[in-house]
Amino acid sequence: MSATKIIHSIPSDPLTGAISVPVYQTSTFIQEAPGVNKGYDYARSNNPTRKVLEDVVAQLEGGDNAFAFATGLAAIDSVLKLLSAGDEIVAVDDIYGGAYRLFTHVYEILGVEIKYVDTTNVENVANAVSTKTKCIWIESPTNPTLKVSDIRAISKIAKSVHAFLVVDNTFASPIAQQPLNLGADIVIHSGTKYIGGHSDLVAGLVVTKDKVFSEKIKFVQNASGGILGPWDCFLTIRGIETLDIRYRKQCENAQKVAEFLVQNDAVSEVYFPGLPTHKNHKIAKQQQSGLFGGIVSFSLKNDTVDAANAFVTATNYFKLAESLGGVKSLLCHPPQMTHASVPREKRIQAGIKDSLIRLSCGIENADDLVQDLAQAFKITEVSPAPFAS
Numbered sequence: 142m143s144a145t146k147i148i149h150s151i152p153s154d155p156l157t158g159a160i161s162v163p164v165y166q167t168s169t170f171i172q173e174a175p176g177v178n179k180g181y182d183y184a185r186s187n188n189p190t191r192k193v194l195e196d197v198v199a200q201l202e203g204g205d206n207a208f209a210f211a212t213g214l215a216a217i218d219s220v221l222k223l224l225s226a227g228d229e230i231v232a233v234d235d236i237y238g239g240a241y242r243l244f245t246h247v248y249e250i251l252g253v254e255i256k257y258v259d260t261t262n263v264e265n266v267a268n269a270v271s272t273k274t275k276c277i278w279i280e281s282p283t284n285p286t287l288k289v290s291d292i293r294a295i296s297k298i299a300k301s302v303h304a305f306l307v308v309d310n311t312f313a314s315p316i317a318q319q320p321l322n323l324g325a326d327i328v329i330h331s332g333t334k335y336i337g338g339h340s341d342l343v344a345g346l347v348v349t350k351d352k353v354f355s356e357k358i359k360f361v362q363n364a365s366g367g368i369l370g371p372w373d374c375f376l377t378i379r380g381i382e383t384l385d386i387r388y389r390k391q392c393e394n395a396q397k398v399a400e401f402l403v404q405n406d407a408v409s410e411v412y413f414p415g416l417p418t419h420k421n422h423k424i425a426k427q428q429q430s431g432l433f434g435g436i437v438s439f440s441l442k443n444d445t446v447d448a449a450n451a452f453v454t455a456t457n458y459f460k461l462a463e464s465l466g467g468v469k470s471l472l473c474h475p476p477q478m479t480h481a482s483v484p485r486e487k488r489i490q491a492g493i494k495d496s497l498i499r500l501s502c503g504i505e506n507a508d509d510l511v512q513d514l515a516q517a518f519k520i521t522e523v524s525p526a527p528f529a530s
């Protein structure tokens with residue numbers, strides 16, 4: 142969807158002509174007679190501000206419908222509620238830490254089985270599915286090692302076993318990638334990240350491909366009630382107005398930052414799908430319309446938590462904080478922060494080294510971001526371990 146279309150998909154207020162979407166801060170709606178209303182009866186079921194956000198997000202992803210939740214995890218939870226005991230999920234192995242916690246400590250206990258595989262190799266997915274598989278769950282690119290999976294190929298495997306495919310599209314954003322057009326059935330967003338874009342709210346979105354999934358998610362949204370409030374809906378809509386220009390600038394900055402890191406002696410690996418050396422560069426280029434995202438991860442030759450700690454406290458523009466996707470650059474140390482709930486052994490298996498650092502590039506000037514990293518390397522003297530092979 143073009144920037145023009147995105148901006149003009151946000152309607153002005155038909156009642157007053159207000160150019161921005163009004164915040165309907167109300168719990169209930171007056172009825173003319175029981176059951177006779179203007180399409181709204183109670184704010185858990187529906188709210189006009191939320192309706193605008195949901196309609197706009199459905200268009201952004203080319204979906205039938207979208208549903209706004211209080212957080213990304215509440216959105217994920219609403220989809221997991223479509224499963225029952227005995228059903229199986231085949232999931233990407235370096236799944237978002239919070240999703241891993243929800244899968245393992247809530248849904249596995251309720252009897253849902255989960256198999257984790259490296260979905261960058263489509264064969265692993267084909268080998269993992271069975272007649273019990275109800276759902277395939279991927280993120281692409283993943284957090285934090287930016288692995289990219291072939292959505293179209295995996296959607297074919299899902300269809301062959303009558304499972305539905307969920308793609309967490311938080312990192313790519315709808316600007317780079319539209320999974321529903323590649324065969325996915327459901328798209329998830331943490332609206333907290335690129336869609337909100339200003340680090341000032343938490344939100345979650347589910348986008349459905351067709352009426353059948355729309356009805357199911359709508360039912361769960363109303364039955365469980367984890368909705369996004371009207372004020373945060375308004376802020377999310379405002380974020381969407383600048384999503385295209387922000388995301389493109391973030392991609393541009395990340396590319397420059399990644400190219401700088403590759404040249405640095407203290408760095409052992411750089412994870413960024415926009416580098417031709419990235420393992421999944423080819424498929425990323427194909428399915429992400431030439432945009433590779435604003436996240437760059439890297440590990441140090443001195444692969445220790447101490448070295449990572451020294452680095453992440455030495456930057457000025459990159460602020461040490463969880464989360465990503467905002468206009469201000471952030472950095473974090475996933476092993477101690479976003480992925481602390483994943484056991485070390487599983488982290489290492491998924492390629493998350495002890496010194497792994499994740500950068501979320503904001504919309505500052507690229508040169509300033511590169512300079513900030515350069516001075517952090519200098520003052521922490523994060524240099525190669527003396528006897529590293």
Ligand SMILES: *Cc1c(COP(=O)(O)O)cnc(C)c1O
Binds near residue numbers: 237
């Ligand atoms: C942050 C994030 C989530 C969770 O979203 P919240 O809004 O923090 O609940 C889910 N998936 C990915 C990929 C994320 O980055």
